[in-house]
Amino acid sequence: MSQFNVIVPFPEDADYLKQAAEVPGTRKPGQTGHYQCTAYPFLTLQSPGTFTNLLEIWEEGLRCSEGGPLFGHRPLISKDPIKYAPYYEWESWPSVDVRRRAIGSAFYRLFKNGELGGGQLNTVGIWSRNIPEWQIIDLGLQAYSLVGVSLYDTLGKDSVEYIINHAETSVVCATSDHIPFLLKLAPHVPILKMVICMDDIPEQAFSVLKAWGNEKGVRVLPLHELQEMGAADLVEPIKPTPNQLATICYTSGTTGNPKGALLTHGNLANAVHAQLHAYSLNDDRCAISYLPLAHIYERVMALCNMAVGGRIGFSTGDPLRLLEDMQALRPTFVAAVPRVLNRIYQAAMVAAQAPGPKGWLFRKAAEAKLQQLHATGIRTHPIWDRLVFNKIAAVLGGKVQMMACGSAPISITAMDFLRISLGCDILEGYGMTENGGSCTHVWPRDPTSSGTVGPPIPNMELKLVDVPAMGYTAEDKPNPRGEICCRGDGCFIGYYKDENNTKATIDEDGWVHTGDVGEFDGCGRLKIVDRVKNIMKLAQGEYVAVEYIENVYSSCPLVAQLFVHGDSLQSYLLAIVVPDPVPLSALVSRLYGKTVASDDAKALQEAVQDPQVNAAVLAELTKQAQAAQLKGFEMIKRIYVTMEPFTVDNGCLTPTFKMRRKETYTKYKEELDALYENPLPPTSSKL
CATH class of the missing domain: 3.30.300.30 (ANL, C-terminal domain)
Structure with a gap:
């Protein structure tokens, strides 16, 4: 029996006409009152049955999994030409549990004996595309009071150098393609003492990297040796407090150096549990991981799937093979972004313009299903799905039941069409690194939600603050408008070594000022209408x-x-x-x-x-x-x-x-x- 209320069902009596409401007595001049979700009680770290740290999420997932599969990948069966197997190979929950303990124990010992460290925090960098080892290393860090620092796979030299020095990262786990870069960088990052090779490479190639590292004063170690080192001297996982730092997530600014957002165990655990409200999947809880794990959106979505004992299949990393990956995996949950969904929509619109009976049938089916969607919120149809839309759903594997969508706007027309053609709930939302990627998302089966990002999720309250220079005010008619400010236990605690930006973002009452301009519609749903800057x-x-x-x-x-x-x-x-x-x-x-x-x-x-x-x-x-x-x-x-x-x-x-x-x-x-x-x-x- 679990002590956690992991998945909280969406209430049958939820009022779609009043999805968020102002808390009485919270209005002030120049701003709206505080909006909270009406479907659930407000979720804090003190709420009964909630997660308070990431170790609890792992332990709950391990219990729910009953020893089933956790991380999967498509084996590479040919290098010339590159060809992947049409199936996934899986590593079980118990196997990953053994590995994360061994890796975490090794890092814990290395920091304790002084071989690693030297900065304010015990930070470990991870630089890799999405692979199982990325997650396993991060799980190991979470269990042993260490702080993960993600390096973007596409960051340039200046940003990588800046982050390693800024976070005082003495060890970086990287795939072999990044190690030569790190070794060339060594004279400019004197804090760097060790590089862990995350993938298997020929012994001769590794010997060259190891010798090169010795010349630079950087120890190069394969991941399996680190794991063996930890397995030989295991340490029991250390239960973190909610206030304990879990990660420094660097946000890529459009100008200047990236900012290091400080996210605690409590921040991420609270964000995950809020996202699990209305998380309705059957027993096959299978997600695909293709969005960068260095970004908070993908990391929180992965933690949600782990919290319920699910499994995660990693893409090959080739965008041109993404649909092929999905068809091999057949996921039931997909975290999506508009640039992927728009491709599906645009391809379908070409079919809609086809001449003759084929095009007529497509348009007739779309019209019928759109009318049904707007009237009832129902996305499926026994006839039109079989004749037309199952072919579109098959592009994503044919089993998707729920999809999250965020990171950028998507048109109302495209979103409506995707909902009827894919036949699944698409919960478009809004978030940022500073609130754990979790701020709002639309309610399931909302017939008119397209064009909005929904009400606040249960752990977040929002208000809109006047932006006089742009003509947005809380008194605007028909709906209040202003800068979106959010507050809740999922919000970050500040930027690392950056007091000025922290004070500019988090005010004295704990509100995070997002820089985005929003509007609450008549149903209490948020619309993103502008940006304070630009x-x-x-x-x-x-x-x-x-x-x-x-x-x-x-x-x-x-x-x-x-x-x-x-x-x-x-x-x-x-x-x-x-x-x-x-x-x-x-x-x-x-x-x-x-x-x-x-x-x-x-x-x-x-x-x-x-x-x-x-x-x-x-x-x-x-x-x-x-x-x-x-x-x-x-x-x-x-x-x-x-x-x-x-x-x-x-x-x-x-x-x-x-x-x-x-x-x-x-x-x-x-x-x-x-x-x-x-x-x-x-x-x-x-x-």
């Missing part, structure tokens, strides 16, 4: 919020990525547009009167340089802007179209896929300047 003034004095405008235009099916640029000396906006190849090929084929395939990269690259195609793309964007009722000065007047995506590697995106505005502008400065040099389009005079 506003600029055009030459005629109008303020524009470029991120908001980007979100509007990104809902256009033709757009894969988009960057909006404005100049305070100019009266109108420009954009760099990276189109999606599938709808672009359809547009180009119509214009040219001949088929241009979506995989013909050369033909598409030539097409986007054609002024006729440029004008057609801009016309599609303008339709989207008009449908969203953008003001004239908010509309993009000229565009540069390119097939080169914004990526982390070319400096346009942060590792969490947020736009690096300065770097992107610098990359396309010549093209943007050229667009402004031409005379103002005649239609742009009516702003």
